[in-house]
Amino acid sequence: MTFPEHLKYTKDHEWIRIDGGIGVIGITDYAQGELGDVVFVELPAVGKKVEFGQSFGTVEAVKAVSDLYSPVTGEVTDINKEIQDSPELVNKEPYERGWMIKVKLANAGEVKNLLDVEAYKKLIAK
Amino acid sequence: MKRTPFFSIHQNLGAKIVPFGGYEMPVQYAGIMEEHKSVRNNVGVFDVSHMGEFFAKGPNALSFLQKITVNDVSKLVPGKAQYSAMCYENGGIVDDLLIYMLAEHSYMIVVNAANIDKDWEWMKSHCPSDVGFENKSDVTALLAIQGPKSLNTMQKLTKADLSSIQYYNFVQSTLAGVDMIISRTGYTGELGFEIYFDVMHGEKIWTAIFDAGKEFNIAPIGLGARDTLRLEMGYCLYGNDIDQTTHPLEAGLGWITKLNKGDFIGKPVLEKAKAEGLKRKLVGMMLSDKAVPRHGYQIVVNGAHGGTITSGTFSPSLEKGIAMGYVNSTHSEVGSKLQVDVRGKLLDAAVVPLPFLKKN
Numbered sequence: 001m002t003f004p005e006h007l008k009y010t011k012d013h014e015w016i017r018i019d020g021g022i023g024v025i026g027i028t029d030y031a032q033g034e035l036g037d038v039v040f041v042e043l044p045a046v047g048k049k050v051e052f053g054q055s056f057g058t059v060e061a062v063k064a065v066s067d068l069y070s071p072v073t074g075e076v077t078d079i080n081k082e083i084q085d086s087p088e089l090v091n092k093e094p095y096e097r098g099w100m101i102k103v104k105l106a107n108a109g110e111v112k113n114l115l116d117v118e119a120y121k122k123l124i125a126k
Numbered sequence: 127m128k129r130t131p132f133f134s135i136h137q138n139l140g141a142k143i144v145p146f147g148g149y150e151m152p153v154q155y156a157g158i159m160e161e162h163k164s165v166r167n168n169v170g171v172f173d174v175s176h177m178g179e180f181f182a183k184g185p186n187a188l189s190f191l192q193k194i195t196v197n198d199v200s201k202l203v204p205g206k207a208q209y210s211a212m213c214y215e216n217g218g219i220v221d222d223l224l225i226y227m228l229a230e231h232s233y234m235i236v237v238n239a240a241n242i243d244k245d246w247e248w249m250k251s252h253c254p255s256d257v258g259f260e261n262k263s264d265v266t267a268l269l270a271i272q273g274p275k276s277l278n279t280m281q282k283l284t285k286a287d288l289s290s291i292q293y294y295n296f297v298q299s300t301l302a303g304v305d306m307i308i309s310r311t312g313y314t315g316e317l318g319f320e321i322y323f324d325v326m327h328g329e330k331i332w333t334a335i336f337d338a339g340k341e342f343n344i345a346p347i348g349l350g351a352r353d354t355l356r357l358e359m360g361y362c363l364y365g366n367d368i369d370q371t372t373h374p375l376e377a378g379l380g381w382i383t384k385l386n387k388g389d390f391i392g393k394p395v396l397e398k399a400k401a402e403g404l405k406r407k408l409v410g411m412m413l414s415d416k417a418v419p420r421h422g423y424q425i426v427v428n429g430a431h432g433g434t435i436t437s438g439t440f441s442p443s444l445e446k447g448i449a450m451g452y453v454n455s456t457h458s459e460v461g462s463k464l465q466v467d468v469r470g471k472l473l474d475a476a477v478v479p480l481p482f483l484k485k486n
Contacts, residue, residue, distance in 0.1 A: 036154060036158055036350070037157050037158050037160075039418065040416050040417065040418065040440075060417070062158045062418075062439060062440050063158060063350055065420065088159075091157075
């Protein structure tokens with residue numbers, strides 16, 4: 001399992017990469033491994049508001065289903081259409097082509113609530 | 127928690143291990159989708175040693191089994207196996223099982239892992255004292271080798287002519303130097319075999335089969351893909367689709383329930399249910415939207431509660447959400463429109479014929 005150092009993580013196993021006020025969000029390598037083969041990802045429409053800690057979609061794997069929780073508050077500016085046709089990208093490239101949504105941050109300060117890579121690794125080691 | 131003789135092999139293969147029926151079992155190795163396709167396209171091997179094996183012997187073994195199971199055991203001859211079920215007096219299902227006729231007055235009964243103790247107690251309480259009844263579950267290894275390349279794989283290892291064994295028939299022969307029962311049965315809908323042998327030969331047999339199947343890309347298959355494979359065929363799983371609250375007729379198991387064979391436990395209730403007409407039936411459903419129906423989701427008929435999904439999954443072969451569940455007989459016809467409550471959303475579904483996957 002890999003956990004890139006430049007990302008922030010949630011205790012619900014999402015990651016976020018922040019770049020110029022926009023956060024790119026996906027699920028971690030650990031999360032995709034626990035879920036198994038992803039078959040559908042349900043994402044919000046562009047323009048929709050998402051809230052810190054609230055569900056913004058679902059991931060359906062063959063054996064399990066899981067809610068997706070937003071690491072930040074803001075407005076959805078883009079969704080990954082590629083994973084609608086190729087959901088296996090969430091398993092194969094969770095941090096790259098398997099990303100899920102982009103959010104324009106409403107409150108940049110929220111990011112302080114998130115876990116850094118060391119804290120996240122500790123969480124999943126439990 | 128018990129372990130099968132293949133436990134360390136599963137660990138070395140990197141399997142994800144889960145508790146199932148009192149055993150630590152592999153749920154997946156490479157992933158459910160890949161394993162599912164290995165079985166549909168090539169050949170896969172399942173460790174199903176957690177299943178229970180009982181042996182009944184003696185001149186009264188036949189009448190014992192006739193009384194306790196719903197299918198007609200008198201139709202068996204040595205070398206033939208039969209799918210059957212046991213019922214309580216009220217018609218509820220104790221377990222579904224296989225009966226193998228090994229020789230005159232000699233039978234093997236194969237039951238679900240989670241039900242071994244319950245079935246043993248139930249059968250024992252109805253077993254005449256002159257029938258030798260033995261539980262060899264802990265010393266019997268069981269592997270299922272399934273898929274279009276299973277015959278080519280297995281034939282390399284035995285002199286027995288496996289191509290001549292018809293579906294639900296078996297031979298007692300030697301494979302890779304080990305005495306075993308080689309049965310043309312399975313839970314996948316594919317060409318395949320199930321082999322029963324002494325646990326002491328576990329590793330030897332596993333290795334021989336994987337060496338023989340290497341050229342066909344043989345793969346180990348976990349319980350996850352076992353479930354998606356059986357569900358595509360509409361096969362019942364005890365604990366999900368059938369249990370003590372369901373009877374064989376409403377579960378679509380009328381074809382194994384021989385009401386004309388003489389007395390058996392549960393028969394009066396089943397006869398009455400049949401005469402009155404079935405109130406509900408187990409049906410197959412397919413969702414029109416992209417979604418995965420799962421065990422426990424509510425079925426909605428005309429805006430009201432219409433039943434519960436007993437088994438549901440994403441079908442890797444059909445790439446659609448498929449499910450089984452009990453609905454009122456008035457809505458059980460193929461084509462009937464239903465809805466499934468998928469996490470708060472009502473999605474359209476229709477009753478479809480079983481099996482979901484049509485094989486040639």
